[in-house]
Amino acid sequence: MARLFGTDGVRGVANKQLTPEMAFHLGQAGAYVLSKEHPHPRIIIGKDTRISGDMLEAALVSGICSVGADVLRVGVLPTPGIAYLTRTMDVSAGVVISASHNPVQDNGIKFFSSSGYKLPDEVEDEIETIVNNDCKPWDVPVGEEVGRVIEVPDAGRRYLSFLKEAAPPLDGLRIVLDCANGAGSLLGPMLLGELGAEVLPIFNTPDGVNINDGCGSTHPQALQKAVVECKADLGLACDGDADRLIAVDEKGNIIDGDFIMLICALDLKAKGLLAEDTLVVTVMSNLGLRLALQGAGIRVLETQVGDRYVLEELLRSGAKLGGEQSGHIIFLNHNTTGDGLLTALQLLRVVKEKNLPLSLLAAQMRRLPQVLLNTKVRHKERLMADGAVRVKVGEVTAALNGEGRVLVRPSGTEPLIRVMVEGPEERLLRELAQSLIEVIRSRDLLEEC
Structure with a gap:
């Protein structure tokens, strides 16, 4: 049986793979496992704007209350806002209903411990064992022992107040903000506006089905156009649950997570504030980032793809800054998970203090050409071990002649191989990547035969 928990919680097509029944059982098992030490457990629940969130929330609430835990319901709120509230309120755990950057038909359920961190594998395994074995190791509460639902109407304002504690004044900045029709649609423009920026929000009218639809950090083309047309100083794009950030400079160029980490790391290093003089990145980060950081005396630690692995390395090494090229960046001095709005504030602080355009700050790194292609497959785990795929990877690596690298990996959240x-040469890279994709597709079709 495939593992229920992926790299970012439990995900699937809502009402088909991630059903209300599954959500109910996850609520029961999660509340039991995460509340063992709490005589009166309370669990925070928040969600993004996708239409299936209401359905899954109702099932989760029922499951949690059925084991005697209370639910603190905060409604639509960015994932990092749930992490913040979980570690600062008197609760046993937090739950987010979101599939982040995925399309609307998908949804997910992700747990946070009382300290605001994502769960370690062993805790997820304990929850998964209870769900898969359909066992109920808890005493079934009745009467006054059944859990109740408590609304938290000021949750958004609490999170905004936290963000503003370490925020710079943004007077004089003209910013286009792409909210991905997601969880940051209300709070994002409010935050930047209250800090003094002129905010031009786009994709900030969620209707339940338009989350991440041609917008947000995975589709920044409209943002690029808007920044140039509006003569903005820069643009910012979150994803559906606002735990990622991609920027666009005043010329319309994309400034991805690698550039953002570089700008922030160099600034912190110059101030003597970069913990351990270290940045944690994943294998997807551009080689140009590593070269720029090494030239500045900053140590680079590398992990496999996934912000949970970045976090594990941050905690192990004592570093406080790390993240992914996708814009999922962790400032561990401030929050326990990637936070798109917090990342925006940290980047904007450097822009304001240096009084330089974002394009010049990004020019501190020379990005090597990097071609990224995805293909949908049915059997991603088997394909990763397929002999013909491995041979092709070897051929592509040899063709790079020691001047580049190839990385093939299964998505942790979707049926894709990336x-x-x-x-050094983009045309050759595209040809090589496409040839590898074609072999993967052909082997996937053979798996069906």
Whole structure:
């Protein structure tokens, strides 16, 4: 049986793979496992704007209350806002209903411990064992022992107040903000506006089905156009649950997570504030980032793809800054998970203090050409071990002649295999990446036969 928990909680097509029944059982098992030490457990629940959130929330609430835990319901709120509230309120755990950057038909359920961190594998395994074995190791409460639902109407304002504690004044900045029709649609423009910026929000009218639809951090083309047309100083794009950030400079160029980490790390290093003089990145980060950081005396630690692995390395090494090229960046001195709005504030602080355009700050790094291609497959785990795929990877690596690298990996959240080829010449990289994708597709079809 495939593992229920992926790299970012439990995900699937809502009402088909991630059903209300599954959500109910996850609520029961999660509340039991995470509340063992709490005589009167309370669990925070929040969600993004996708239409299936109401359905799954109702099932989760029922499951949690059925084991005697109370639910603190905060409604639509960015994932990092749930992490913040979970660690600062008197609760046993937090739950987010979101599939982040995925399309609307998907949804997910992600747990936070009382300290605001994502759960370690062993705790997820304990929850999964209870769900898969359909066992109920708890005493079934009745009467006054059944859990109740408590609304938290000021949750958004609490999170905004936290963000503003370490925020710079933004007077004089003209910013286009792409909210991905997601969880940051209300709070994002409010935050930047209250700090003094002129905010031009786009994709900030969620209707339940338009989350991440041609917008947000995975689709920044409209943001690029808007920044240039509006003569803005820069643009910012979150994803559906606002735990990622991608920026656009005043010329309309994309400034991805690698550039953002570089700008922030160099600034912190110059101030003597970069913990351990270290940045934690994943294998997807551009080689140009590593070269720029090494030239500045900053140590680079590398992990597999996934913000949970970045977090594990931050905690192990004592570093406080790390993240992914996708814009999922953790400022561990401030929050326990990636936070798109917090990342925006940290980047804007450097822009304001240096009084330089974002394009010049990003020019501190020379990005090597990097081609990223995805292909939908039925059997991603089997394909990763397929002999023909491995041979093709070897051929592509040899073709790069020691001047680049190739990375093939399964998505942790979708039925995709992702191919990345990096090197000095983009035309060759695209040809090599496409040839590898074609082999993967052909082998996937053979798996069906």
